[in-house]
Amino acid sequence: MNGMKTMMLLAALTALFMALGYTLGGSGGAVIALLVAAGMNLFTFWNADKIVLRMHNAREVDAISAPDFHGLVRQLAERAGLPMPRVYLIDEPHPNAFATGRDPDHAAVAATTGLLDMLTREEIAGVMAHELGHVKNRDTLIMTMVATIAGAISMLANFGLFFRGGGDNQNHNMLASLAAVIVAPFAAIIVQMAISRTREYGADRAGAEISGHPRALASALAKISGQAARIPNPVAERNPAAAQLYIVPTQVSQLFSTHPATESRIAALEAIALEMGAAPASPPSALSAHPTPPRRRSSALDPLRRD
Structure with missing residues (x-):
């Protein structure tokens, strides 16, 4: 059901791009927009992971340079039945993580040093399992395509502000173009949020x-x-579309957030815990979404416990 909803929303986003192209350039503009969308998605398919990792100055680690973290990811990948992804660290105090890659055979997962310093090993395992859930659900390619098309819509809308259609009905074209360049980016954001929020719940469960x-x-x-809302994230500040990559949003407002409210995600995870046979949580405040100051962890990670 979520997969069908995602594909319908992705089709709607592509249609919106074509409609904007038609408004600005007629039927020829719609065709050009479709070709541009196809070309951008093709480029994204092959290069998204490289672009995202370079954007974050991520450094690849292995069993020698980061044995604890790399070993944890390997253990989780085996549990998930996934090929071992490439593992990256980002030297930033901002606590976050993401996954990228066009399919499970070409996947990469990354975490910031700020996240590793803040969480226990079991919590880190939960976060990286969430990212592997994105890989398993093949969300990484979908979300990158969504970001690409949404970015293209904004770019085309900005272009339309300066180059509007002319002709015998110039005033009408000017009003239509002005409406399109204002409405289209906003509509693209709404669709992008709908897709991203759907995929986050799925990755939490996985x-x-x-x-x-x-x-x-x-x-x-x-x-x-x-803490993610308070500690600066230079990449997200330069490239707002990158916000949908992370496990938690980088802005405070839930109205335009690419993620569901943290409280809603925690409530859904509590329901999953009960489904898995766990005893009811007590007290509820233990899982509240109030910020917790970062703390330094021991460099030695305890073995991941099994129930």
């Missing part, structure tokens, strides 16, 4: 199943959500 600890992921979300 991550809970992979790690076996839904409440550890819930605890991680509670800890990092407030």
